[in-house]
Amino acid sequence: MAILLSEIQQETVEEFLSHDSKTFFDIAIVSFGMDARHVHLLSQIKAQAREILVGSNTAATENDRQVRQFVSQHGGTVCSIDEICQEITRRSLASKKSGTELHVFVDVSCMSRVFMGQIFATIKHEALESPIRLTVGYCLASYMPPSEVRFPLIRRVAPVHTTFSGWGASAALPIDAIVSLGYEKGKAIGAVEYLEPRNRWIFVPHSPEERFLQQVKKQNAFLIKEETTIDYEVLRPADTYHQLLSLVVGLVQESRPVLLPFGPRIFFAISLLVAMRIEKASVWHVDVENESSGGSPQTSAHSILLTCHLKNEVQSAA
Amino acid sequence: MSTTSFLSAFNAKAMSYEQIVGSFVSSSKFNQFAGQWNALLVGPRGSGKTTLLRMLSLEAMRAWSSDEAERFRTELNYTGIYVPADLAWGEMLRSLSSRMSSECSELVAEAAFVTNAMMATLRTMQVRLHRPSSDEGRLRYRFVEMTGDAQGELAREMASIWKLQLRSASLLSLQNALAERLLDIGQQANLLTRRSNVDVDELHAKIPYLGLPLVECVNQAISAFDRAANQVDGVWALLLDEFEVAPNHLQSLVLTALRGGATKLLFKAALAPCGPHTLISLSTPTPPTAKDDFKQIELWYPDKGEAEGFCARVFASRVAQIANFSELKPEQVFGKSAYAIVDEDGNDQSHSQNLRADKWAKDFKALMERDESFSYFIQRKKISLDNLDSSDSAPSGTLIRKIAPIVAFRNAYRGFAVGKKRGRKAFNSAYSGWSAIAAMSEGNPRWLIGLLSGIFAEATISKLPISIPIQHAHSTETAWTFANVLKTVAISQYDQIKTQRPIFQLLMTIGNFFHNRLVTGDFQEDPPMSFIVDDDVDEDTESCLRIAINHGAIVCYQPTDGIGGFDTLHGKRFRLSYLLAPCFKLPVRKSKPINLSRILNTKEQTLSDVDMMQKSPQGSLF
Numbered sequence: 001m002a003i004l005l006s007e008i009q010q011e012t013v014e015e016f017l018s019h020d021s022k023t024f025f026d027i028a029i030v031s032f033g034m035d036a037r038h039v040h041l042l043s044q045i046k047a048q049a050r051e052i053l054v055g056s057n058t059a060a061t062e063n064d065r066q067v068r069q070f071v072s073q074h075g076g077t078v079c080s081i082d083e084i085c086q087e088i089t090r091r092s093l094a095s096k097k098s099g100t101e102l103h104v105f106v107d108v109s110c111m112s113r114v115f116m117g118q119i120f121a122t123i124k125h126e127a128l129e130s131p132i133r134l135t136v137g138y139c140l141a142s143y144m145p146p147s148e149v150r151f152p153l154i155r156r157v158a159p160v161h162t163t164f165s166g167w168g169a170s171a172a173l174p175i176d177a178i179v180s181l182g183y184e185k186g187k188a189i190g191a192v193e194y195l196e197p198r199n200r201w202i203f204v205p206h207s208p209e210e211r212f213l214q215q216v217k218k219q220n221a222f223l224i225k226e227e228t229t230i231d232y233e234v235l236r237p238a239d240t241y242h243q244l245l246s247l248v249v250g251l252v253q254e255s256r257p258v259l260l261p262f263g264p265r266i267f268f269a270i271s272l273l274v275a276m277r278i279e280k281a282s283v284w285h286v287d288v289e290n291e292s293s294g295g296s297p298q299t300s301a302h303s304i305l306l307t308c309h310l311k312n313e314v315q316s317a318a
Numbered sequence: 319m320s321t322t323s324f325l326s327a328f329n330a331k332a333m334s335y336e337q338i339v340g341s342f343v344s345s346s347k348f349n350q351f352a353g354q355w356n357a358l359l360v361g362p363r364g365s366g367k368t369t370l371l372r373m374l375s376l377e378a379m380r381a382w383s384s385d386e387a388e389r390f391r392t393e394l395n396y397t398g399i400y401v402p403a404d405l406a407w408g409e410m411l412r413s414l415s416s417r418m419s420s421e422c423s424e425l426v427a428e429a430a431f432v433t434n435a436m437m438a439t440l441r442t443m444q445v446r447l448h449r450p451s452s453d454e455g456r457l458r459y460r461f462v463e464m465t466g467d468a469q470g471e472l473a474r475e476m477a478s479i480w481k482l483q484l485r486s487a488s489l490l491s492l493q494n495a496l497a498e499r500l501l502d503i504g505q506q507a508n509l510l511t512r513r514s515n516v517d518v519d520e521l522h523a524k525i526p527y528l529g530l531p532l533v534e535c536v537n538q539a540i541s542a543f544d545r546a547a548n549q550v551d552g553v554w555a556l557l558l559d560e561f562e563v564a565p566n567h568l569q570s571l572v573l574t575a576l577r578g579g580a581t582k583l584l585f586k587a588a589l590a591p592c593g594p595h596t597l598i599s600l601s602t603p604t605p606p607t608a609k610d611d612f613k614q615i616e617l618w619y620p621d622k623g624e625a626e627g628f629c630a631r632v633f634a635s636r637v638a639q640i641a642n643f644s645e646l647k648p649e650q651v652f653g654k655s656a657y658a659i660v661d662e663d664g665n666d667q668s669h670s671q672n673l674r675a676d677k678w679a680k681d682f683k684a685l686m687e688r689d690e691s692f693s694y695f696i697q698r699k700k701i702s703l704d705n706l707d708s709s710d711s712a713p714s715g716t717l718i719r720k721i722a723p724i725v726a727f728r729n730a731y732r733g734f735a736v737g738k739k740r741g742r743k744a745f746n747s748a749y750s751g752w753s754a755i756a757a758m759s760e761g762n763p764r765w766l767i768g769l770l771s772g773i774f775a776e777a778t779i780s781k782l783p784i785s786i787p788i789q790h791a792h793s794t795e796t797a798w799t800f801a802n803v804l805k806t807v808a809i810s811q812y813d814q815i816k817t818q819r820p821i822f823q824l825l826m827t828i829g830n831f832f833h834n835r836l837v838t839g840d841f842q843e844d845p846p847m848s849f850i851v852d853d854d855v856d857e858d859t860e861s862c863l864r865i866a867i868n869h870g871a872i873v874c875y876q877p878t879d880g881i882g883g884f885d886t887l888h889g890k891r892f893r894l895s896y897l898l899a900p901c902f903k904l905p906v907r908k909s910k911p912i913n914l915s916r917i918l919n920t921k922e923q924t925l926s927d928v929d930m931m932q933k934s935p936q937g938s939l940f
Contacts, residue, residue, distance in 0.1 A: 001505075122512075125508075125512065151805070151820035151822060151823045152805070152806065152820070153809055153818075153820055154806055154807065154808045154809060154820075155808060155809060155810055156409075156808050156810055157409070157806075157808055158409040158412065158413055159409060159410060159413040161413070162413055162414055162415075162416060162417070162507060162508055162511050163508055165409075165410045165413040165414055165504070166410060167410055167414055167500075167501075167503070167504030167507075167508075168497075168500055168501045168504050170402075170437070170497075170500075171402045171403055171404070171407040171434050172402045172437075172438070172441075174329075174331055174332035175331075175332075175404070175406055186802045186805055186806060187806055189799070189802055189803070189806075190802055190803050190805060190806020190807070191806060193799075193803045194405070194803070194806070194807075195405070195406050196329055196331060196332075196363075196404065196405070196406075197329075197332075198329065198331075198332030222799065222802075256406070258406060282410065284409075286806070287808075
């Protein structure tokens with residue numbers, strides 16, 4: 001069953017706080033990792049959050065002290081991914097009983113894609129039962145050069161989660177690959193060719209951190225040379241959602257659309273939202289064992305919030 | 319949007335039946351595969367398995383119009399059911415049940431695969447019943463008249479066999495019910511994966527149609543159809559594409575069913591040479607054999623000469639679509655290769671004439687001045703450089719042809735940092751000319767069409783043959799695109815073949831070793847450029863090689879030793895794909911083998927990734 005997304009809007013944190021200071025998030029989910037961006041949005045919106053759940057991307061033993069420090073500064077509870085999903089479910093049931101609407105905030109700035117896939121899958125399942133308002137936060141990193149991993153150990157190229165596997169699309173249909181580029185060396189072309197798609201649609205990210213774009217073009221020169229590209233603005237996620245959705249809607253009648261969202265995580269989140277709407281679209285990721293971030297990205301001056309209302313398409317039609 | 323990448327220049331999965339038959343190039347391998355028997359088609363990615371399978375489907379047989387097509391329609395007495403699958407679908411299948419126990423996961427995947435096969439069976443039946451738009455013979459091929467009532471009765475019977483609920487007694491309703499089942503499998507799997515400890519009993523309760531047997535379900539359905547059509551002796555063939563993505567149990571079932579030869583339902587399956595099926599032990603005391611029960615067709619060519627005839631026919635089919643080019647022969651367009659394409663005995667397999675002995679003489683002389691060991695070799699073999707004669711009648715003609723590419727490479731790269739070329743002049747003649755282009759394609763239609771498409775794009779009729787730099791640029795770019803794909807190949811395939819070693823790292827170790835043996839040390843007329851997987855090669859490396867084989871990155875000289883592929887790689891001889899030759903700066907030629915363990919244990923200067931990439935025309939890519 002598909003989700004109907006409505007009331008989609010984008011705004012900066014400042015805009016949000018200036019006119020919406022009485023809006024509260026029932027749950028704010030942030031991920032704790034080595035990336036300095038994990039606290040940036042939380043520090044601004046924590047007053048609006050009734051409950052803060054902190055998921056850790058890395059092994060707890062390595063980061064116990066840092067996580068404890070983080071929680072003591074910003075509040076919240078450290079949880080496993082399963083515990084976060086259970087809490088979303090618990091809260092959703094409670095909202096349904098009380099006739100209120102659950103509002104979830106997810107900061108995807110430095111969240112792992114698998115983590116994001118599982119959280120969004122849970123949100124989708126709960127939204128099928130009872131409407132949810134979702135705010136996705138994204139803080140752009142300041143530029144840093146790409147890592148130099150000579151031989152990436154790619155464990156798997158696969159759908160990020162069962163819910164986003166695009167199941168139901170006939171195996172007889174050809175694949176159309178929709179790729180957003182990152183600056184990872186050769187990753188995009190390798191993954192695209194692996195899928196043997198009929199067509200490739202290449203999204204190129206633009207942001208105020210212009211050096212990212214230079215690297216993206218450099219690392220993906222072959223794909224960019226061969227393909228017609230579609231530009232998108234990293235800090236205009238609502239526009240990108242509509243751009244992506246209209247493409248997928250156009251393709252799904254005659255192909256299996258496979259989304260390969262490399263690059264900024266906000267595009268990954270948008271892809272998951274599109275796949276909530278169009279179930280036959282799948283969202284894939286490349287699971288790399290020895291991927292190095294090349295250091296800890298610093299926060300840029302730019303961040304954005306994308307808010308939407310999610311509800312069961314069938315119930316909504318009724 | 320575009321489809322111009324060399325790897326996607328030809329993709330049979332994405333083509334309509336009209337496009338497939340329009341671009342089809344027949345071969346002896348197709349004839350071997352097509353007959354009324356069980357058959358396995360074994361080949362790496364892009365080797366044309368999907369094309370051959372789809373060509374045998376009912377839809378293609380109707381779309382195909384030629385004398386050859388008429389012969390096949392007359393001789394083949396079965397209805398081909400094309401069952402689509404691909405790696406992406408296989409991953410979706412795995413993803414569906416990824417958090418379940420292996421037993422539950424296998425059951426869910428099997429239900430999905432069986433539903434896919436049912437859909438294909440029904441689709442083919444509907445094609446048989448579809449009234450043709452004209453009386454043209456090919457359009458009436460296997461057409462069956464059936465009343466609406468008979469179709470309704472057939473739908474009811476099939477629904478009963480397949481445990482489906484129909485809203486109305488029609489084949490369309492049956493089609494809808496199958497689509498709903500596919501969605502239901504996804505939804506149930508989704509719900510169940512949110513919980514832990516789902517057991518088989520609970521799974522059966524939620525998905526009551528679990529465990530429907532593939533072979534019986536299809537067999538009973540086609541029998542019902544044939545009874546309704548009054549053709550009880552009808553024969554059908556399940557054409558199973560990329561069958562290695564199917565659950566193990568189904569693979570085992572179908573491979574076991576090959577025993578006994580032709581029945582009402584034939585099996586023709588496409589398999590990767592080192593898929594999971596090669597690791598499965600069939601649970602039968604008398605497994606089928608390629609000698610008695612089925613034919614096994616391998617879609618690769620260890621020797622270049624074998625592939626060249628097929629490549630020439632593919633060339634002819636491609637130029638037929640280009641104005642002014644349609645009558646041209648490959649060597650008119652690409653010219654002759656600068657070096658004879660020789661086997662290890664020095665036999666010229668390309669039959670090229672007019673080998674460019676005058677150009678070679680320059681290389682020979684230049685190397686003589688710089689390489690004492692080569693100078694000694696020339697003296698010992700009594701070769702006269704003033705009159706370098708490579709003809710068959712010359713006493714050293716065979717030897718000269720054999721060593722010419724080695725001399726050229728050694729002259730270009732010897733005495734400089736490894737992988738660095740001497741001087742500024744481009745060394746670009748090794749990967750141009752028809753024989754070299756055909757050899758680099760490995761007889762793999764996708765690679766060949768990709769190579770041809772890229773080069774044709776810059777060809778003009780008034781400037782033929784196409785210039786060597788243009789050919790070189792495209793063949794090298796193609797090689798690097800392939801290398802780049804190999805760099806991002808996952809270290810686990812089908813969840814069962816796993817390694818800890820990046821695939822391209824192993825290929826690079828081997829390629830660098832061969833390059834070093836070619837360029838450094840004393841001159842050898844036959845430096846090693848193939849390897850044997852000896853007993854000291856560990857399991858992890860063998861898994862890595864298995865993945866490389868499935869991608870076409872290495873080629874085995876021996877035939878397969880198991881059902882549908884290689885049971886073991888130990889003792890077998892391999893070479894790097896010729897498409898990778900430009901990346902490792904190797905000539906396109908067969909050469910003597912060396913044990914792989916020796917290559918892996920050698921510590922020596924290697925072409926660094928960066929050096930290699932700087933040499934590639936896509937240097938900026940990396």
